Amino acid sequence: MSSKFQVRKVAVLGAGVMGAQIAAHLVNCKVPVVLFDLPAKEGPKNGIVTKAVDGLKKLKPAPLGDSADAAMIQQANYEEHLEVLKGCDLIIEAIAERMDWKLDLYTKIAPFVAPHAIVASNTSGLSITKLSEVLPEEIKPRFCGIHFFNPPRYMALVELINTPTTQPEILDQLEAFVTTSLGKSVVRAHDTPNFVANRVGIAGMMATMIEAEKFGLSVDVVDDLTGKKLGRASSGTFRTADVVGLDTMAHVVKTMQDNLKDDPFYSTYATPKVLGELIQKGALGQKTGAGFYKKVGKDIQRLDFATGEYVAGGKKADEIVARMLKKQPADRLKLLRESSNPQAQFLWAILRDSFHYAAVHLDTVADTAREIDFAMRWGFGSQQGPFELWQAAGWKQVAEWIAADIADGKALSSAPLPAWVTEGPVAEAGGVHTPEGSWSAAEGEFKPRSELPVYERQAFGESLLGTGAADPLKSGTELFKNDEVRVWTRDGKVVIASITAKLHLISPAVTEGLLKAVEIAEGQYQGLVIWSPDDVFSAGANLESLMPVFMKMGSKGIAPEEKKLQDMMLRLRYASVPVVAAMRGLALGGGAELAVHCARRVAHVESYVGLVEVGVGLIPGGGGLTYIARRAAEMAAAGNAGADILTFLKDGFLTAATAKVATSAHEARKNGFLLESDIIVPHKDELLHVATTTALGMAEAGYRAPHKALFPVAGRSGIATIKGQVANMRDGGFVSAHDYHLAAAIADVVCGGEVEAGSLVTEEYLMALERKHFCALLDNPKTQERIMGMLQTGKPVRN
Template structure:
């Protein structure tokens, strides 16, 4: 397959989706030009200017760093169509109107580069119909691309070919979307609403129908269908509000207009309550009211019977919550046999989901894997419908579904397909097997894609029953204790995986990391610190040190703290490169571990910061020494400048417990450096980090030389304290916050020395350790620590 080199992307349409797709392209450093109609008044690019400005205000933030909005090139169709010739990929993302899209294609076609891939971002319009207006030369390079909202955060992208789309084009686009944009691709068939919205919206409609049947309020339904059921925390009705009730109605109308022969057609009717809300202009979150309404700090819910909003807060019955904690087979049996209306409701929506997915598998997806992944990546389910069905016992559950169909309890009287009860699926106990997942249209198990891009994912996300290798059971194990595993996948790079809860750093983890460095220096090219989930490390394990603290106070913690600091320096000055593969949370001690590595390879959605202030402490594992050293190194590159200016960002971040909410922001704060690598797709992290280790080893990498560096000294401390006094006296921080901030200033400025004095990392770590341990004995800090351990929330005292 030839490499698809994307030098620039054009996004046509600066609406909600178009602007956010452009923002995500900027996040991953892909040049982008955003088009829209010329404004009727003011600057011709007025529509695009407004859209880009709005990106900086949206929550959740579409941009990793708000300032990157300036990197989006502005354009309008009247003046800038020639820019399309520079673009290798053109994504059309205007409103869901077939006539508007076709008109735009006709106008833009003459300006498209002869090699450019053209894709329409649509949630359900026929891609084949859209292609028909295109010139013959463009049709082979045209397909559908469906990003889910918000594009930065939602993993799923559906790619939809037409009968004339060249297979190579789809392969090239899938590779780009996966590795460059960090998305997870499902290839969909050109049917109404494709895969995720087809199954997901049918499921939302089924949930509304069953909720009304069992007399459940919207808040109770959301509590039942959120995290307790292994789904997105927003549940069903809150999700509808966030998506927009008008958008939901549009997707429902696509079902109504195009699927009149569908055996589930009756369930596609617009729920009366949804129609009433839309008629009233209550479209959900964007209008301030939908199924829920916020008044001040209070969340109200719609009482459909009264047509008014009433206080919300209804929860699942405790007996049902206990059922949902059981293993899959027992869980479904209990729900089905219970007399509790909430339990009956849950069995009904699960049954409806299984039934729908089985009946439609042959028509809407190549395999059951595509449906399960689409529901995971697009609707936030921990398991797709086929996975849950299979894990609960394939034939047992199939029998229950068929009984309900025959008893008239299901949404449709369509029987389950014959392949459910007879043949390979029934014989093997489910649709997912090691050799592949069931394709109802082909009558066989089909394997996963073998595109070269997936060779960059040693442990890709897998469906239940596929027998995929587990990272923490793979490779050659070199060392293990209760909280860390040290192993190698290829015999060249050593891997250290923290296995403790939230990957908290305890004495056992420190021991394992030191052992890993020793082994790597003796036998390997280098070491990667990586774990196969969305936590690098959430910090130090304070609870593990509690017995020592209770016996000896802060003084007893000092030796353990020094061991941690020494381990950080051992990693920094190891004889082989140590690379931190950061994914998800790297907080407190996790951040300190990452910054002491020779290099960092970070997933785009990484959350990095020194958060110790939240429990009344200062960073004690070398984090403040790092801030001081980095400020000195940066100032050295700008002779004649004030060292304190380079300390400001790092001091402020530590003193306010600021967490970077993207890898791009972490680079801006200084937790990632310019030569660190940001990886868009989380499943490529281990591969890229291992490659970095090998490249560093091959290029003769050596650890940095230990040398002293200048600090800001007592004058710097005085300057920072003066600012803290103003914040304290103005009521912005508490007296204890002032005390902690002053201690941080003392460490990062090097204590009571003259400005410009040279100090070592060990010296600064001693200051860190002394102040950290003193804070442990402070009553206000003890209040914060106990509050965090008991409630998980910071105490402001």
């Protein structure tokens, strides 16, 4: 078999919630997909699949990056289209969790599976080995488990599970495809009940429910304690159960009840009485409108365990406990354990239970401690997995506390901690994660991370505490640094500029740092990449940093600062080396303007891009409107002779005037912030690699900056047309008077001011118009209200 596994088409079998959303995610990543289900009993044969695909457009959070892409999912049924399978390189089965149904389907499709195709089951808990036994001998080596976490677009985790007959290179090929093409983070799991994440995560949720009852805490308080404050997903415990679906949770628990009779924690897998009662009533959580919580009008009520009725919710953790949780790990655990507050005792108990459980089961559920910690991070949204937190808090001390609790009968199981916890290499290293690797309890050694070539693309992949991974902001060769920008290089060829300010807001210091980066790159390098190692490209201009100047000199003092920002944008655009924006997460306002002035954009698929200035009563002032005007002229010129610029302007105008934010890179391309030539990258940790190689490739191809050129604008007739349409909206009560005022200012800039239609202008001319309106708005009391509101509450004021 060749080392490059080509995936030209994927078949997904089963158009249920999971199957349809996996198909949607494949389409997001531009992988051709065909979605199968049973033939409908009446009407068109593909009816079941058609309904599922239509459903994708309505789901929240949206499974599709661009809802129009639903049309890209090819629809099929098992009666008419099995031949299509012959052209698929990967077949993912995602039908209901029933062994007999799955085996029946495998028998049906076996004759149509291509001789090289990988077949994988997306089951959350059934034995992959048992499933493989029905397959013909020639398919067995190419069969494995692939478990996507829900919702597949947003959850990073995919578990890959082998069987005794799976060929090792099959999993390697699948891991590379799932990582680079689908942007997922892979954990290899053993074929044990519920694999890694659900085994450890659901056991943790069960333990939390048991301890909550023991300490007499209500569901809202437990969720406040076990959410963000604890460094876990914001939905906490009971709310997460509601979102997942109580029936789904009970299903995962039942797998444990049926298959783990010898587990020392077996007693904790009993379905809690309250869970059983809710399921019997059909209160399955969010999808049925009631579970542990119930939405009544605008209020969220909680279930009262004592009465079984819903009562007012919203109670929070005690302030004293919240303060303990802000401390460093060692102090945090000590305070929780020694406190007499029932909430603190509860928290110590669930943390102790999670450490105890992970240690006892490490030798059977996972290859090393790394898989457990990453599975909890990627599958359950925890900032740290159980081993990481334990190690951070002091391995030996915490082990002694756990052992004492087991001896006192306080733990959920009487099973002692395994010997490797307290003696030998782990005890000597002070934990399970070391620079050499992570601890494998089954093999009794520290094992290094995967050496697969796909991980060479992740310059700074996610790392675990204790592994001594490189800090990107301390790596490479530093070329320049100020308070808010670090300019550095990894390879001696491409310069990297990393904005280090909070939310990467653009202040005068950032402008200075980026100008310096261009100068250095032009001096002796081949390109410049703007990249920072977290989930924000830049959330806009830093208004607060300009406050002192504004207080002293008013808008007159802001104009020169605004010009410096605009000049920096043009400096990037006309640099003699290619400048590449490596975008991820938020690129708002000034962040979007920074990106559009680069020669090329390489964007992570989850990029949220938009010009949002009207939210603070301003208009884009860093060249964003100039860009919209120039792009409209370019598109009209590329269209047919005599194409009207106004036609192309309308979309750009609306995007800015309504502060519309694209909620994926694909939508940003539709909104004009990304061009066809820009690259969308599925895996966030491959962004830097792709951006650097893109800059190098452009340089190798003999990059020249664009010529400074004059371009036509829509002029005063364009302004009149746009203002007329916005006035109708104002008079109909759809927009406020101040919003109309802002829209008129935006129209004035994008149409080039009071000139004849078709007049030729420069970027500098339009930027001067931007500045004029921007500064005039700063003096407007309604704008000042919006800015102060945003700085104080972080929410837009609609005045």
